[in-house]
Amino acid sequence: MPYHAVVDDYAFMFDHIVGLDQVRATDRFADATDDVTRAILTEAGKMCDEVLAPLQRPGDLHPARLENGVVRTSPGYDQGWKAIAEGGWIGMSADPEYGGMGLPMTVTSAVNEMMSGACLSLQLAPLMSQGQIEALEHHASDAIKQLYLPKLISGEWTGTMNLTEPQAGSDVGALSSKAEDNGDGTYSVSGQKIYISWGDHDLADNVCHLVLARLPGAPAGTKGISLFLVPKYLPDDAGNAGKLNGVKVVSLEHKMGLHGSPTCVMQYDGATGWLVGPEQGGMAAMFTMMNNARLGVGGQGIGVAEGAYQHALAYAMDRKQGRTALEGKDGHTGTIVDHADVRRMLTTMKADIFAARAIALSCAVAIDMTNATGDADWKARAAFLTPIAKAFGTDVGMEVAHTGVQVHGGMGFVEETGAAQFSRDVRVTAIYEGTNGIQAMDLVARKMMDGGDAAGRLLDEVEATAEAAKATLPDLAEAVWNAAESLREATDWLAEQKDLNARFAGAVPYLRAFARVLGGHLHLRAALADKGGAREKLARFYIQRLLPEHVGLLAHAQAGAQDLYALTADDLAA
Amino acid sequence: MPYHAVVDDYAFMFDHIVGLDQVRATDRFADATDDVTRAILTEAGKMCDEVLAPLQRPGDLHPARLENGVVRTSPGYDQGWKAIAEGGWIGMSADPEYGGMGLPMTVTSAVNEMMSGACLSLQLAPLMSQGQIEALEHHASDAIKQLYLPKLISGEWTGTMNLTEPQAGSDVGALSSKAEDNGDGTYSVSGQKIYISWGDHDLADNVCHLVLARLPGAPAGTKGISLFLVPKYLPDDAGNAGKLNGVKVVSLEHKMGLHGSPTCVMQYDGATGWLVGPEQGGMAAMFTMMNNARLGVGGQGIGVAEGAYQHALAYAMDRKQGRTALEGKDGHTGTIVDHADVRRMLTTMKADIFAARAIALSCAVAIDMTNATGDADWKARAAFLTPIAKAFGTDVGMEVAHTGVQVHGGMGFVEETGAAQFSRDVRVTAIYEGTNGIQAMDLVARKMMDGGDAAGRLLDEVEATAEAAKATLPDLAEAVWNAAESLREATDWLAEQKDLNARFAGAVPYLRAFARVLGGHLHLRAALADKGGAREKLARFYIQRLLPEHVGLLAHAQAGAQDLYALTADDLAA
Known part of the structure; x- marks a missing residue:
């Protein structure tokens, strides 16, 4: 499976689509000049x-x-991890004080996306560390930061997040893991956690778990949750991995895909941990990590989409089958890429990847601007775009990977081809x-508490933007303008619904419609930015053929919950 | 994975939706009374x-x-095959003269769908035999019919279809397998065929291959193709499986799913075969088999959808997670089925299964009416509905299986749960x-040669129907009427396009829009038929929330090919 990081595409997006210039104009990110970011992209791409x-x-x-309680990783992963760690790609946006590069999240997002496109299973490991680094930077004590951050940033140690328990998935407030104060600044953590990505492995010297648990007498629900840092090996006096802590891997899941990423059931039996953030303040700290x-994860979807697209395009440029519409004409390739339906599939893939990537990087710019300026509008924008970037990015990942299989025809269903793996791997990102x-519900509830x-x-x-395009691209401008107006009406309608279920019933189609319009x-x-060029042609394809999807979605989004609950659970089972 | 055949749903469809009464009113199918078909459905369901x-x-x-050149099937498949064969489910619609039941294809389609929902991999075996039976009934000599049909219908022998070669997939006319006349009424067939479902196995005494090949001097393309019956074992004088023929299994494919179904690479080396239909008449004979x-295959998609739906619903009725909208109210289950978004997913699944099933059975009714009356309009309808039934049925299969994974959350990605298997298995049906x-291209080209x-x-x-519903269900009637009018405009537009590529560029969205409106x-x-009942509520959900999708699809369908080819293959690769 050849993969080629699309460095020019990211650079074009930075300059012309998502406005990285605003980020570069801040004091905090003044060093992230065009030269620097292009060098970073090129190096990471390589x-x-x-x-x-x-x-x-x-x-x-x-x-x-899992061998004798220890996870052994896939062949070659040790070399891959080494390259990621030594390249500094874990701590790209981390605080330079602890060894990070202090780059904008926009650049980190682009590099994370590339790594996902190249090897999703392995990329999940640094992504987990990045989340932990950010959570510790914001919420941990200085002592913890001094000890852990340099090691997480260098890749000497890695990080995980432990939220889910068998009875507490989407409803994280139902978790029952316990922690008790040892009276010496440490806590004793016990409980079982499931779905722990990279919960154990042989790539680094230590695995540091951020674990949500409840202190004695804590209130029920999310309010009573605290966050603990629980390393696999307790640091010794020199700060190196020392004695084994009371944590072990019970089993690994057999998954549809992402086989290179160990998904662990973790058991904590009186494991020693350190509080991160205040007691009962676990959810706030965890949300730092989760938003990151x-x-x-949205970027993972986009990265896989890019990989699947390149893979399918290479096949379509090579495979001969039947006479095509271009036979004997300019641009004729003699391969299936010239069949109208194959070209429709490939162009849809490319147009959707652009849309999802531009949305994700717009979200990253909003995060950078929030971090650099503290501005409330940027913060609200970042919060609003995060669920869209996650859900649309991963939906596009699944759809593009699915279409990639279809472009291959029968070969797509055969595992050796590799198209199926993209489809199986990316499934979990949704x-x-x-x-x-959950992302869509977050969008229409919490992220609309501002009334829209x-x-x-x-x-x-x-x-x-539509106004600016009116003179030179009137048809496209009008289509985008009209779509925005329809979306505004739907947004107002949703924001007016006092019954949250009326919003939830249309949340998923609303989120997708918003992504379509963005x-x-x-x-x-x-x-x-590219009048008469390939990007204008791609935009025309998207706006004429894919954007109209918003009409049906917005009808769905504004249907309310009444008809949904009119059909009872018994009716569904009848 | 519990599965329960939805006998009442099929019976309701027969009586109220697809008009099986018209079929029953013909002489040919007069025996398929309500009592008979219900007994058949019940028995098959069991x-x-x-x-x-x-x-x-x-x-x-x-x-x-594959063991020593012979395919060994999955554990228990022999018992499953025995049940299918002894129940008479292979030859349901086959000619009673040869041991078939002579039932309408509508009933066969329902039973095939059930079997697919229960075990797709195994069901593919009788489906292949059914296609061969129909091809032989229409095109084989009396001698071949007398010998082969009883054995295929009883399940003593099975059938396969051999079209594809490495360089000839969608472009079947590119095939290069050869046949030579032996001068004794037999032919000598040589070549390699790929993707041969159930190409070999240990469930029956013989495997009979229908093989497309070229006679010496035959013209290039599909016109030069002839069809041959090539059994694995040559029949002896008593008509039993005798000497091994010159055919062997080279290898099995490693596939994304459908693991229980052996997908073979077959090698023919001067294998003895018998001509079916006239020389160079292979494609016509093959199309009989392929339309069936x-x-x-459309029914396979629907069957898997039903299985995945039942599986997801059972999980949603059992899994507790968070407070739901119905907490403390009538109909409260305390499980995630009461969450608006989960209910939206499940209701979408159910509504789409209904639509796909009703379309497939409508197609089957048209086939039955054609067979019973020879009426040209029924024939044209069957031809028009076949690609829609295939593509929409399998699209719904993939979407519902995908949503089934989503309903399970993290459990959906874990193979033990079984949700992922539906998704992997059904992928090939598209x-x-x-x-x-290809189905969509067939729809907008060949099936529109009548000008629409x-x-x-x-x-x-x-x-x-909309007119009939105007008085009692005005809002639903109006929505369906308007959608039909939009579709009529799009149909006229497509039929007017002289450049087939302008149709092909929108073929897939057009087919889906047609399915949505149907x-x-x-x-x-x-x-x-069910005023105030659950079926009206489901119809309301579909018409208000899913039908509007046709608006975006029809915009896409009528965009022509110009923008598609404006973006060159080089642009796609840039």
Whole structure:
């Protein structure tokens, strides 16, 4: 499976679509000049192409396995991890004080996406560490930061997040793991956690778990949850991995895909841990980590989409089958890429990847601007875009991987081809870090507590782009403008619903419609920046063929909950 | 994985939705009374629930394997095959003269769908035999019929179809397998065929291959193709499986799913075969088989959808997670089925299964009416509905299985749960028997050579239903009427395009829009037949929330090919 990181695409997006110039204009990120970010992208791309991409297939064929209580990783993963760690790609956005590069999240997001496209299973490991680094930077004591951050950033140690328990998944407040104060600054943590990605492995000297648990007498629900740092090996006096802590891997899951990533059931039996953030303040600390991870998971979907697209395109440019429409004409390839339906599939893939990537990087810019300026509007924008970036990015990942299989025809269903692996691997991204349904509910509830203001400001911007394009691209401008107006009406309707279920019933189609319209907006920007070029042609395809999907979605989004509950659970089972 | 055949649903469809009464009113199918068909459905359902469903998981875990040139099937498949054969479920619609039941294809389609829902991998075996039986009934000599049909119908022998070669997939005319006349009424067949489902196995005494090959001097392309019957074992004088023929299994494919179904690479080396149909008449004979198989594959998608739906619903009715909207109210279950987004997912699954099933059975009714009356309009309708039934049925299969994984959350990605298997197994149904893209191209080209007349007559019927519903269900009637009018405009537009590529560029969205509108029509019929009942509520959900999808699809369908080819292959690779 060849993979080539699309460095030019990211650079174009930075400059013309998502406005990285605003980020560069801040004091905090003044060093992230065009030269610097392009050098970073190029260097990271090289590693992805040469070191990580060759690990994609071996990870599928030779899954991580549990041997005598220790997880052994797939062949070659040690070299891949080394390249990621030594390249500094774990701590790209981490605090330079602890060894990080202090780069904008926008750049980190692009590099994370590349790594996902090259080898998703392995990329999940640094993504988990990045989330832990950010949580510790914001919430841990200085002593913990001094000890752990340099090691997590260098890749000497790795991080995990432990939320889920068998009875507490989407409802994290139902968790029952316990912690007791040992009276010496440490806590004793006990309980079972499931679905712990990279919960154990042989790539680094230590595995540091951030574990949600309850102190004695804590209130029920999310309010009573505290966060603990529980390393596999307790640090010795020199700060190195010392004595084994009371934590072990019970088993690994047999999954549909992502075989190279060990998904662990973890057992904590009086394991020693340190409080991160205040007692009962676990959820706030965890949300720091989860927001980071949500954008990261959206990027995973986009990365896989890019990999699957390149893979399918290479096949379509090579496979001969039947006479095509271009036979004997300019641009004729003699291969199936010239068949209208194959070209429709490939162009849809490319157009959707652009949309999802531009949305994710727009979200990252909003995060960077929030971090650099503390501005409340940027913060609200980042919060609003995060669930969209996560759900749409992963939906596009699944759809593009699915279409990639279809482009291959019968070969797509045969595992040796590699198309199926993209589809199997990416499936989990719509589930973990909050299912895409949870993302949509977050969008229409929590992220609309402002009455739809953040959404409205985004739509103002969409309409400003349409206004700017009116003179030169009138048909595209009008389509985007009209779509934005329909979305504004739907947003107002949702924001007015006092019964949250009326919103939840249409949350998923609403989120997708929002992504569709933002995609139109960002494609239109690309068309303006590349008049008469390939990007304008791609924008035209998207706006004429894919954007109209929003009409049906918005009808669905505004149907309310009444008809949904009119059909009872008994009716469903009848 | 429990599975329960939905006998009442099929019976309701027969009586109220697809008009099986018209079929029963013909001389040919006068015996298929309500009592008879219900008894058949009940008996078949019992076998599916009790015998086939338990084989679904073992087939995935213990794939068919090649041992010393012979395929060994998954544990328990021999008992499953025996139940299918002894129940008479292979030859349900076959000629009673040769041991068949002579039942309408509508009934066969329902039973095939059930078997697919219970165990897709195994069900593919009788489906292949059914196609061969139909091809032989129509095109083989009396001698071949006398010898082969009773054995195929009883399940003593099985049938396969051999079209594809490495360089000839969608472009079947590119095949290069050869046949030479031996001068004794037999032919000598040589070549390699790939993707041969159930190409070998240990369930029956003989495997009979229908093989497309070229006679010496035959013209290039599909016109030069002849069809041959090539049994694995040559029949001896008593008509039993005798000497091994010159055919062998080279290898089995490692597939994403459908592990219980052996997918063979077959090698023919001067194998003895018998001509079926006239020389160079292979494609016509093969199309008999393929049309049967296309409807059958559509039913596979629907069957898997039903299995995945039941599986997800059972989980949602059991899994507790968070407070739901119905807490403390009537109909409260205390489980996630009461969450709006979960209910939206499950209701979408159920509504789409209804639509796909009703379309497939409508197609089967058209086939039965054609067979019983020879009427040209029924024939045109059957031809028009076949690609829709295939593509939409399998699309719904994939979407519902995908959503089934999502309903399970993290459990869905874990193989033990079984949700992932539905998704992996059903994936191939959108590819084999002509990819769904090929189906859509067939729809807008060959099936519109009448200028859209067959489509127009279907739309007349949709509008008649809307007219009939105007008084009692005005909102639903209006939505369906409007959708039919939009579809009529799009149909006219497509039929007017002289450049086939302008049709092909929108073929897939057009096919889906047609299915969406037919689904609205058939749901509306259900609402009329069940006023105030669960079926009206389901129809309301479909028409309000899912039908509007046609708006975006029809915009896509009418965009032509110009923008598609404006973006060159080089642009796609840039």
